Amino acid sequence: MSQVKATFTGGIVAEPERKTVGQSNLLEFPVYVNHSKKNKDTGEYEQTGDTTKIKVTLWRDLADNTDVRKGDLVEVTATIIEKEFPKKDGTIGRQLQTDYVESVVLKHRKELVGAGVSSNDSFAPAGDGFL
Numbered sequence: 001m002s003q004v005k006a007t008f009t010g011g012i013v014a015e016p017e018r019k020t021v022g023q024s025n026l027l028e029f030p031v032y033v034n035h036s037k038k039n040k041d042t043g044e045y046e047q048t049g050d051t052t053k054i055k056v057t058l059w060r061d062l063a064d065n066t067d068v069r070k071g072d073l074v075e076v077t078a079t080i081i082e083k084e085f086p087k088k089d090g091t092i093g094r095q096l097q098t099d100y101v102e103s104v105v106l107k108h109r110k111e112l113v114g115a116g117v118s119s120n121d122s123f124a125p126a127g128d129g130f131l
Helices: 060-064
Strands: 004-012 017-021 024-038 045-059 073-086 092-108
Touching: 004 045, 024 060, 045 060, 045 073
Parallel strands: 045 092
Antiparallel strands: 004 024, 004 073, 017 024, 024 045, 073 092
16 A cells, blocks of 8 residues: 655644544644745745645644644654545535654744744654554
8 A cells, every 4th residue: 555655844824723532632733835946047945836735633642742833833744645525615625634643843933932942842652643
């Protein structure tokens, strides 16, 4: 069976939601990844204007031990899948979402700078991370 494993960096664009499913805790939040590519003439990376939205879902220990907020820049290593969902207008939409998250690294949080808290905190599951 093939899987798409990816590491992506992006901004959390809504407050994460904590939920309980059965006896498992989960934490969900959307991450927007802004695309860039290298300019052949200048050698600098430039924004392309393209953005990918990925719904991130953390389970169990990773959900319990991850402290992220709207506005945080995070790096996520996960297996991703594309899922269908019913839209309000009755049509079917598609979205990228995580299937299994290996780790979440907080890359930047504005209010943490100079507050004695690392802006590179890493969160990784103690267990297998599956439901």
